[in-house]
Each structure stands twice: as structure tokens, then as C-alpha cells.
Amino acid sequence: MRPDAVRGHLDAMLLSVLEAGPLHGYAIITAVQDRSGGALELRTGTIYPALNRLERLGLLRSSWQSVGERRRRCYELTNVGRRGLASERSAWQEFTSAIGSVLNPAASTRPAS
Amino acid sequence: MRPDAVRGHLDAMLLSVLEAGPLHGYAIITAVQDRSGGALELRTGTIYPALNRLERLGLLRSSWQSVGERRRRCYELTNVGRRGLASERSAWQEFTSAIGSVLNPAASTRPAS
DNA sequence: TCCTATATGTTGGCTGGCAATAGATAGCAC
DNA sequence: GTGCTATCTATTGCCAGCCAACATATAGGA
Numbered sequence: 001m002r003p004d005a006v007r008g009h010l011d012a013m014l015l016s017v018l019e020a021g022p023l024h025g026y027a028i029i030t031a032v033q034d035r036s037g038g039a040l041e042l043r044t045g046t047i048y049p050a051l052n053r054l055e056r057l058g059l060l061r062s063s064w065q066s067v068g069e070r071r072r073r074c075y076e077l078t079n080v081g082r083r084g085l086a087s088e089r090s091a092w093q094e095f096t097s098a099i100g101s102v103l104n105p106a107a108s109t110r111p112a113s
Numbered sequence: 114m115r116p117d118a119v120r121g122h123l124d125a126m127l128l129s130v131l132e133a134g135p136l137h138g139y140a141i142i143t144a145v146q147d148r149s150g151g152a153l154e155l156r157t158g159t160i161y162p163a164l165n166r167l168e169r170l171g172l173l174r175s176s177w178q179s180v181g182e183r184r185r186r187c188y189e190l191t192n193v194g195r196r197g198l199a200s201e202r203s204a205w206q207e208f209t210s211a212i213g214s215v216l217n218p219a220a221s222t223r224p225a226s
Numbered sequence: 227t228c229c230t231a232t233a234t235g236t237t238g239g240c241t242g243g244c245a246a247t248a249g250a251t252a253g254c255a256c
Numbered sequence: 257g258t259g260c261t262a263t264c265t266a267t268t269g270c271c272a273g274c275c276a277a278c279a280t281a282t283a284g285g286a
Contacts, residue, residue, distance in 0.1 A: 001207065001208065001211060002121065002204075003243080003244065003245090004121070004242080004243045004244065004272080005121060005208055005211075005243095006212070006243075007120060007121065007241090007242065007243060008115065008117075008118065008120060008242085008243095009212050010242085010243075012212075012216055013212065013215045013216065016215055016216045016217075017215065024264075024265090025264075025265065025266090026263060026264050026265080027264095032215055035214055035215045035218050036211040036212070036214055036215050037211070037214065039207065039210075039211035040211050040212075040215065042243095043243080043244060043245075044264090044265070044266070044267095045243075045244055045245070045246080045247095045266085045267080045268085046242090046243050046244065048265070048266055048267085049242090049243090049266090049267085050242090050243085052266095068251080068252080069250090069251060069252085070250090070251060070252080070263075070264065071250095071251095071264080071265080072263095072264070072265090073264090073265070088216075089216060089217070091115075092212070092213075092216055094114065094152065095114070095118055096209050096213070097152075098114060098118075098149040098150070098152035098153050099118075099119070099122050099125075099126065099149070099153075099205070100205075100209070101148055101149055101150065102126045102129055102130065102145055102148045102149050102153065103125055103126065103129045103201075103202060103205055104129075104202070105148050116274080116275065116276090117241080117273080117274050117275065119274075120241095120272095120273065120274060121273085121274095123273085123274080137233075137234090138233075138234065138235090139232060139233050139234080140233095155274095156274080156275060156276075157233090157234070157235070157236095158235085158236080158237085158274075158275055158276070158277080158278095159273090159274055159275065161234065161235055161236085162235090162236085162273090162274090163273090163274090165235095180233095181282080181283080182281090182282055182283085183232075183233065183281090183282060183283080184233080184234080184281095184282095185232095185233070185234090186233090186234070
């Protein structure tokens with residue numbers, strides 16, 4: 001998988017892995033990696049700025065937690081974020097449908113060519 | 114559809130619309146638009162440099178044709194281009210599969226959460 | 227005469243993920 | 257008790273690659 005393949009679809013993925021409940025940054029990286037079967041390895045320089053941006057936009061909210069001496073910043077969806085996720089999902093559908101129909105046009109639309 | 118939605122998938126689409134036979138630049142734009150149901154409107158600043166690059170890489174070959182006083186530059190796939198298209202198609206499958214499984218994880222992989 | 231469609235091309239700019247870097251805690255193996 | 261790895265957060269600057277804007281020309285209809 002090309003490194004910056006997620007370009008344009010990062011927000012959707014971040015919101016999606018947070019749908020089931022709050023996660024901290026490092027856990028988000030491993031969650032995406034797990035869900036994608038190891039295909040997607042997000043970098044810290046990719047997600048931390050993105051998480052900040054999503055929080056600034058009101059799609060996420062964060063809170064610090066302590067585990068021993070460790071500090072974790074946990075992110076969770078807001079209601080705005082939930083609606084954002086829904087629209088990101090439909091945008092993904094439109095996107096794959098559009099590109100997909102160019103790459104593999106349905107035979108029925110080009111009957112005998 | 115966001116303007117630069119094709120980012121990273123342009124080559125695949127160009128090779129794909131040329132699979133059935135040679136086309137010139139302007140016809141490629143309308144072909145992509147038609148196949149995508151109007152969702153994708155490529156710009157000249159997008160495809161002409163891309164076509165040149167693909168020719169330089171040996172995936173395409175071009176030839177000038179005249180229609181009256183008009184000059185058209187027709188592009189067609191080389192054998193290298195045909196193999197390139199095949200690998201672009203499988204890359205597209207892997208890509209949609211990876212992102213898709215993050216956006217909509219199969220219920221079976223998270224049985225009762 | 228003007229507008230639109232057809233046709234090809236270039237230039238500069240911007241977006242956004244990434245590589246590189248930085249630094250801290252924690253646990254295990256040796 | 258020393259390294260190595262995993263866990264955890266964060267910033268900076270780069271650059272690939274598509275796009276907007278621009279430039280140019282033929283052709284045909286209103």
C-alpha cells in the first residue's frame with residue numbers, strides 16, 4: 001500500500017474507529033492497523049495533527065487520563081462527529097462507486113461494444 | 114465530489130478508459146465523466162501532464178491525427194500499459210478493501226464487542 | 227458577431243499525509 | 257544494571273500531485 005493512500009479518507013477512518021468508544025492516539029493507530037489487516041500503518045505525524053483538527057472543528061472531544069505515571073489523551077466522538085461520520089461514510093460510497101465504475105464499467109453499459 | 118478526489122487513482126482511470134481503444138485527451142475527459150455518471154470532471158491541467166508522464170514511462174503511446182484542420186493527439190495502451198492497468202486494478206481492490214474494512218468493520222470480526 | 231463546443235497545452239500554488247526528530251515511562255531479557 | 261522493545265505524545269518541514277487560471281486555435285449555430 002502506497003504510504004499516503006489514506007489521503008482524503010483519514011478523517012473518516014478516525015471517526016469510524018472512535019464510533020465504538022473513546023480511544024487514545026496510540027490505540028487508534030493499532031486499531032486501524034488491525035481492522036485493515038495490517039495494510040494501513042498510520043504515522044504519528046499523520047494522526048496527532050488530524051485529531052487536533054477534528055477536535056478544533058468540534059467533531060471530537062478529548063480528555064487526559066493517567067495510567068500509573070503514563071498520561072493518555074483519550075478522544076471520543078461528539079454528536080457533530082457522529083453526524084460527520086455518517087456523511088463521511090456516504091461520501092466514501094460515492095467515491096468508490098465513481099472510481100470503481102471508471103475502472104470496471106458494468107458490462108451491461110457496453111453491451112457488445 | 115471533492116475536486117481532487119482522484120488523487121492517487123488517476124493513472125488507473127486513464128489506463129482503464131484506454132483499454133477499449135485509442136482516445137484523445139478531450140475524449141478521455143468526457144469518457145471518465147460519462148462512466149462515473151457525471152461525478153468526475155477531470156481538468157486539462159490534470160490529464161495532459163499525466164498522459165505525458167504515462168507515455169514517458171512507456172505505458173502509453175501517442176500519435177497525431179487530423180480531422181479537417183483540427184489536430185488530435187490519440188493515446189493508446191502499450192503492452193506495458195496493459196500490465197500496468199492490471200496491477201492498478203488489484204491495487205484499487207486492496208485499497209478499497211483496506212479503507213472499507215476500517216469504515217465498516219464486518220460484524221463477524223467483532224462478535225459481541 | 228458572439229457564444230459554445232471541441233481540442234491541446236503550461237504554470238504556479240496549495241493541500242495534506244509523511245519522514246524525521248524529540249522525549250518520556252515501563253517491562254523484559256541477558 | 258544494561259540494553260532493547262513496546263507504549264505514548266507531539267512538532268517541523270518536505271514534497272507529490274492535482275487543480276485553477278491562463279493561453280490558443282478551429283468550427284458551427286444563433
